[in-house]
Amino acid sequence: MAEQERAIRTRRTILLAAAKVFEERGYQTATISEILSVAGVTKGALYFHFQSKDELAQGVLTAQNQNLIIPDRAIKIQEIVDIVALHTYRLQTDPMVRAGVRLTMDQLAQGLDRSGPFRSWAVPVRERLEKAQAQGELLPQIVPAETADVIVGTYAGIQSMSQALSDYKDLVVRVAALLRHLLPSIAQSSVLASVDISESRGANVYEEALEHSRQLAASAKEAEALL
Known part of the structure; x- marks a missing residue:
């Protein structure tokens, strides 16, 4: 068990180092040597978990989608x-998410499949739009399906603009403006009157999602103990 936990920690350390290097340098110019230096691990330890720079990048892209479940509304x-709102909050506070977005938007990342994050966004948005309908x-x-792609695509542009102009400092304000413009063209006005798009929404949802995840994990452990 201790070895397994150590392996998990080492993998996380490598991914955080890769995230830092990818965010600062981009995919094309980042090197395994730089990631090793930042991570402070041996080459053997890195290659035990990741066989290539591409695998490291895909690991960062996957890790940005932390398993945070938003409760039903x-x-x-x-x-x-x-x-x-949750993604906006995490983009401002989580280096793994920032690196994942940098990789997703990096048009110079030749050979890297950058489609995953767009799909992982579009699918849950489409599913909720179908339920809303x-x-x-x-x-x-x-x-x-069409509206989901519009939401994901416009958000990608807004976050990219915020990163270039203010290093995400104004992202919450820009996203609130985006929602104020988009939502009236999507939803009934009677529905929008009850929707919270306040600037503090992301932080509140993050804490709520964390607590929800903790409860699910605790329930899973209890169920496992009963087996």
């Missing part, structure tokens, strides 16, 4: 807002 448009929350012309 009665209003599904609120869940979409919460997905956006079934509940009568959406305007009649909305096509969930």
Whole structure:
């Protein structure tokens, strides 16, 4: 058990180092040597977990999607807002998420499959739009798959602009403005009156999602102990 925990810690250390180097240097110019230096691990330890720079990059891209579950809301448009708000908060506070976004948007990252994060965003947004449609929350012309892509694509542009202009310092303000412009073209006005898009929403959802994840983990351990 101790060895397994040590391996998990080492893998996390390597991924954090890779995230730092990828964020600062980009995929193309980052090197394994730099990542080794930042991680402070042996080459053998790194190659035990990751066989190449591509695998390291894919590890960072995957790690940015931390398993944080947003609790169900009665209003599904609120869940979409919460997905956006949570990612915005983590983009400002989590270096792994920032590095993952840098890799996703890095058009010079030749040979790296950058499609995963876009899909992992679009799918849950589309699913919630479909539920919102079934509940009568959406305007009649909305096509969930199309609108999901618009939301993900416009957010990608807004975060990229914020990174270039202020290193994400104004991201919350820009995202709030994006939602104020987008939501009225998607949802019924009667629904929007009950939706919270305040600038503190991301931090609140993050704490709520963390607590929800802790409860799920505790329940899983209890169930395992009973077996």
